[in-house]
Amino acid sequence: MDIIFLRDYKAKTLIGIYPWERKVAQTIQLDLEIALSNHNAGKTDSIEDAIDYALIVQRINTILEKKHFSLLEALAEHIAQTIINEFKSPWVKVSIAKLGIIRGVKKVGVCIERGTRVNEKTK
Numbered sequence: 001m002d003i004i005f006l007r008d009y010k011a012k013t014l015i016g017i018y019p020w021e022r023k024v025a026q027t028i029q030l031d032l033e034i035a036l037s038n039h040n041a042g043k044t045d046s047i048e049d050a051i052d053y054a055l056i057v058q059r060i061n062t063i064l065e066k067k068h069f070s071l072l073e074a075l076a077e078h079i080a081q082t083i084i085n086e087f088k089s090p091w092v093k094v095s096i097a098k099l100g101i102i103r104g105v106k107k108v109g110v111c112i113e114r115g116t117r118v119n120e121k122t123k
């Protein structure tokens with residue numbers, strides 16, 4: 001399975017269960033793995049056969065600006081469904097962490113997988 005990954009993607013958004021978190025934007029760190037539905041991009045060298053990762057970053061930035069969730073779980077779910085539905089990826093893994101929000105903990109967050117991994121060997 002071919003995968004596009006984005007690591008250590010940091011962005012600000014309003015997120016959290018407490019009233020102050022509705023007013024003060026926090027930095028979150030995203031790590032994404034996005035499966036490709038076809039394996040042709042390496043052969044054709046054409047962006048038409050790939051998922052354009054720049055468009056994914058643009059789309060996630062819009063989500064972070066416009067939508068405000070209480071839970072990291074809800075943001076991760078929204079991002080996962082957006083990538084599957086709009087970019088036609090068969091499988092995604094979305095990790096989202098808050099940085100330094102809990103004393104003594106460097107990062108805390110969630111990691112979800114959605115969709116189906118396509119393994120050539122088991123086809």
Ligand SMILES: Nc1nc2c(c(=O)[nH]1)N=C([C@H](O)[C@@H](O)CO)CN2
Nearest residue numbers: 015016017018070071072073098101
């Ligand atoms: N499972 C979760 N637990 C908590 C979350 C969350 O998003 N998922 N969020 C908070 C607060 O917003 C926290 O980030 C501030 O201390 C607490 N627990």
